[in-house]
Amino acid sequence: MRPEVQTFVADGPLPDWDASEEEIERRAGQIEAIPKPVTGEEACALVACFGPDDCYGVAWTLLHLIETGPTPVLTTDPGPDSNEWHQRLYNRAVNGGLVR
Numbered sequence: 001m002r003p004e005v006q007t008f009v010a011d012g013p014l015p016d017w018d019a020s021e022e023e024i025e026r027r028a029g030q031i032e033a034i035p036k037p038v039t040g041e042e043a044c045a046l047v048a049c050f051g052p053d054d055c056y057g058v059a060w061t062l063l064h065l066i067e068t069g070p071t072p073v074l075t076t077d078p079g080p081d082s083n084e085w086h087q088r089l090y091n092r093a094v095n096g097g098l099v100r
Helices: 003-010 021-032 040-049 055-066 084-095
Strands: none
Touching: 003 021, 003 040, 021 055, 040 055, 055 084
């Protein structure tokens, strides 16, 4: 796993809307530093980094980064109690015909 991904994953899930502007910008900068496409291993690690909300759009950037991986990360329905971003990733893979 590349160092940029390791750094992002080590910092844990994205913060919520109550985080400071500096923290949100720092995490957004970490995502932007990750070269695309990500590997399958990196995509699997990144999927654990979604926070409780969209983090002022940073979660969308993370979702799109994960989708640069070679295959869908979530191939089975994560269920109704899952993080909304996990459900979104799964639904987008289904709607794109990548998962049945």
